Amino acid sequence: MPAPITDQGAPRRSYELNDPMPSEVRAGARRFASVQALNELVGVLPFAAWLNRAPSLSRKQMLMAKIQDEVGHGHVAARVAQDLGAGWESILRDYVEGRAKVHNIFHYDFESWEEFGPGLLLMNSAAIVQFQSLGRGVYLPYARALRKIEREESFHYQHALDMTHEVLHSGDTAQRRRAQDAFEVWMRRVLAYFGPPDTDTLATNPMHVAGLKPHGNDELRQQWLGRIVPVCRGLGMHVDPDLVREASPGHWEFDMPDWTDVKRVIAGGGPASEQRLAWIRGVLERNAADRISRVVAA
Numbered sequence: 001m002p003a004p005i006t007d008q009g010a011p012r013r014s015y016e017l018n019d020p021m022p023s024e025v026r027a028g029a030r031r032f033a034s035v036q037a038l039n040e041l042v043g044v045l046p047f048a049a050w051l052n053r054a055p056s057l058s059r060k061q062m063l064m065a066k067i068q069d070e071v072g073h074g075h076v077a078a079r080v081a082q083d084l085g086a087g088w089e090s091i092l093r094d095y096v097e098g099r100a101k102v103h104n105i106f107h108y109d110f111e112s113w114e115e116f117g118p119g120l121l122l123m124n125s126a127a128i129v130q131f132q133s134l135g136r137g138v139y140l141p142y143a144r145a146l147r148k149i150e151r152e153e154s155f156h157y158q159h160a161l162d163m164t165h166e167v168l169h170s171g172d173t174a175q176r177r178r179a180q181d182a183f184e185v186w187m188r189r190v191l192a193y194f195g196p197p198d199t200d201t202l203a204t205n206p207m208h209v210a211g212l213k214p215h216g217n218d219e220l221r222q223q224w225l226g227r228i229v230p231v232c233r234g235l236g237m238h239v240d241p242d243l244v245r246e247a248s249p250g251h252w253e254f255d256m257p258d259w260t261d262v263k264r265v266i267a268g269g270g271p272a273s274e275q276r277l278a279w280i281r282g283v284l285e286r287n288a289a290d291r292i293s294r295v296v297a298a
């Protein structure tokens with residue numbers, strides 16, 4: 001992998017696990033990998049809920065493969081975090097005890113099957129843009145993990161393209177309507193997923209300074225819009241200019257998310273927030289009960 005480039009254009013030092021490295025790099029990489037592991041795991045729950053409602057066997061197989069991949073991504077990221085001192089147990093504890101949060105997009109459920117194509121298309125493409133950026137960070141084990149994850153996300157993206165195409169070209173009027181509505185709902189959520197504007201604060205962001213967050217939220221959001229909006233239009237989606245428009249070549253304007261509301265959702269105020277937390281709480285309780293029974297049996 002080419003050495004990450006600093007803002008000044010000089011190659012920045014990169015680190016393997018056992019290299020001496022600044023404590024901010026070690027702590028920052030642990031945090032990024034832990035947050036990713038948590039999100040990969042919690043992020044499968046909205047999909048798992050639809051396993052028995054997929055409209056065909058092939059779609060069910062596709063969904064199962066996606067869930068398996070996502071849990072695998074969780075393990076890969078958790079392994080990186082574990083090498084830096086944070087294993088699954090502490091990652092999940094941090095979540096149930098409120099020290100770690102999941103992204104806004106994972107606080108919702110899917111309301112219809114037609115929502116999957118557009119929702120996944122927007123989420124996967126955004127994740128790919130994020131991972132490509134984070135993969136240029138200075139902690140190399142995490143960068144390598146992201147490359148593996150990103151390859152599988154690209155596969156999920158292809159599925160999402162196929163599902164969206166199917167509903168828009170073979171669905172009835174009501175199904176096409178649901179897909180279009182879902183596109184608008186998820187476009188707003190994924191715009192928020194990139195985080196609040198950081199144009200003036202990126203230079204002082206500790207993760208950026210440590211070399212772990214090479215690009216700012218605004219830059220990534222713009223990059224994503226430039227890639228995904230033409231794809232959505234090509235599929236036949238209507239892109240409402242009040243929601244997203246290309247004001248000048250390469251510069252996108254969009255309906256700015258209500259950041260107070262996004263914060264409220266991330267803090268646990270989303271429609272599925274409590275259900276997600278309860279599920280992970282249950283996992284921890286079952287693990288603890290299992291450990292106790294093994295001790296008792298021994």
Ligand SMILES: [Fe+2]
Binds near residue numbers: 069
């Ligand atoms: Fe993933």
